[in-house]
Amino acid sequence: MxxxxxxxxxxxxxxxxxxxxxxxxxxTAQAPATTHELAAEDLAVAAFRRSVVLGSAQRRRVFSRLTPLKVAAAAAAFVVVGGGFTAALTHAFARSGATTRPSVSPATQPKTQPNSPRPQIAPSKENNGPAGQQVPSASEQPTNVASGQNKSKKNSKGKHNGQGKGMLVTPGQVGSAMPTSYHGLCLSYSKALTDLQGASAPTTRASKLQTSKQFLQLAESALNRGMTVPEFCSMILGTKVPNPSVPGFGLNSSASTGDGNGSGSSSKTGGQPTGARPGPSGSGNNGGGGGIVSAGVPAKLP
Amino acid sequence: MSQFGIEDFPEILQRAQRGDEAAFRVIYRTYHPGLLRFLRSRLGADAEDVAAEVWVSVTKGLSKFVGDEIDFRAWIFATGRRRMIDLYRRRAVRPQIAQEADVQELSGIAPSEQLEIDEAVAALVEGLTEEQAEIVLLRVLGGFSAKEVGDLLGKSEASIRVTQHRALAKLAEHLKDKA
Incomplete structure (x- = not known):
């Protein structure tokens, strides 16, 4: 076969x-199914029914298990996208603030740049008046502070009223609310002080710095917060800025009683208010101090 | 081939995959007899249990099955073979061809037509080797071609044809002698 x-x-x-x-x-072997062979059909169908029910329940479970994951993924995506958008916005604002600030006068800045991150200071009489008390120069001449309203020097015991009143920005907010230009100014200020520590004569950098409009603005801001410029810059930079009023500082040997927040009274030493840094006019005076700073406010160099 | 398959298999499968019990009954009635006869000739009394396990596996995997009617049939018989081999291992026994004496035991109180079928299946593999018997049964009861049997057993179509030819020649001689 x-x-x-x-x-x-x-x-x-x-x-x-x-x-x-x-x-x-x-x-014969291929004959159709007999009833005997199909006796277990109902059992098989029951198993089929159970698997169908279990399968749909499992699908529901899988879906319900995935739901929190989906929600979490959506939330994460939202955070990432939103965070990136916010960061981009913040960066843009910070940049615009840093670039436009120098051209805007302090008086008009709050009006012209309402969205600026610069700390806004509520106007108050107390802020304007006594601020000058912190900046008496060694030569008893009115210092050229940015406020320009400090004409009287008789209130040497008066309270400094700029300590935090009306300020919208607290020290804790420095990192996010301070103008970025202050950071650079403070850096320059700190460097200038460091230079002065070892110098016998005021450096050109120091002179230029303290006569700049931006620095005056910085000093005004410091005064409005009841701080000295070194303290103010220390707060902004996060590092300690040398304080020329401290005894032992290269240019200043005179003691300072200024506590930096303007609340203390100035004591006179040798007929001069010591609340102010010696900073007498004229280079070479008193060791060539140059008076770069006096109690947180720049004294104009000759 | 129609006696082994379902004419509108894709539709029946789809309905069964959606949970239609009637469609599943059609599938069961079509494939279960051949599977059970195959397992009976190889396992004897344990065939019913193994067949039940096979159908449990089928119901679990039915929704994910993709393929045509031949693939489905091959899936069922391959599952049956795997379960059979598992049982061999569990029992640590070698597969035995059901003898004539076992047919009565297998059929139990089965009707005469069932007995006739069991006898015919037993006669088909009588005197054959294990491999020959499996090939003949898969061809006769499973309705597979030589190539499909080769795919199931992991052998070439030519090898299956040669083995099958020897098996049927031996069977024909045996039947002639009986006659």
Whole structure:
């Protein structure tokens, strides 16, 4: 018997006499299902039903498990995108503030740049008046402070009223609210002081710095907060800025009683208010101090 | 081939995958008899349990099944073979061809037609080696072609044809002698 004949038998196509018995066996083996064989059908259907129910429940569970993940992913995406947008905005504002500030006068700045991150100072009489008390120069001449309203020097015992009143920015907010230009000014100021520590004569940098409009603005801001410029700059920079009023500072040997917040009274030493840094006019005076700073307010160099 | 498959298999499968019990019953009635006969000839009394395990596996994997009717049939018989081999290992016994004497035991109180079927299946593999018997049964009861049997057993189509030819020749001789 050749393979093709076997194939025919297996396929049920054989009708020759010799294969009849084998073909009959095969056909019998391939007979339709009997009831006996299908007795377990209901059990199989029950298993099928259970798997369908379990499958749908599992799908629901998977979905419910994924839901918090989806929410978390959406929240993370929102934070990332929103944070990036905010950072970009903040950066843009900081840049615009740093670039435009020098061209704006302090008097008009709050009006012209309402969105500026510069600390806004509520106008008050107390802020303007006594501020000058902190800046008496050694030569008893009115210092050229930015406020320009300090004409009287008799209130040497008067309270300094600029200590925090009306200020919208607290020291804790320095990093985010201070104009970035102050940072640079303070850096320059700190460097100038460092230079002066070892110098016998005021440096050009120091002279230029303290006569600049921006520095006066910085000094005014410091005064409005009841601080000295070194303290103010220390707050902005986060590092200690040398205080020329401290005994032992290269140019200043005179003691200072100024507490920096303007609340203390100035004591006189040698007829001069010591609340102010010696800073007398004229280079070479008193060791060439140059009077770069006096109690936080720049004294104009000659 | 129609006696092994379902004509509108894709639709029936789709309905079963959606949870239609009637469609699943069609599938079960179509494939279970051949699977059970195959397992009975190889496992004897344990065939029912193994067949039940196979259908549990099928119900679990039905929703993910992708393929045509031949693939589905091959999946069922391949699952049956794996379960059968697992049982061999558990029992640590070698597969045995059901003898004539076992047919009565297998059928139990089965009706005469069931007995006739069991006898025919037993006669088909009588005197054959394990490999020959499996190939013949897969071809007769599973309705697979030589190539499909080769795919199931991991052998070439030519090898299956040769083995099958020898098995049927031996069977024909045996039947002639009986006659």
């Amino acid at each position: 050749d393979p093709d004949e076997f194939e025919n038998i297996l396929n049920g196509d054989s009708d020759t006499a010799s294969e009849t018995h084998l073909a009959r066996l095969i056909r």
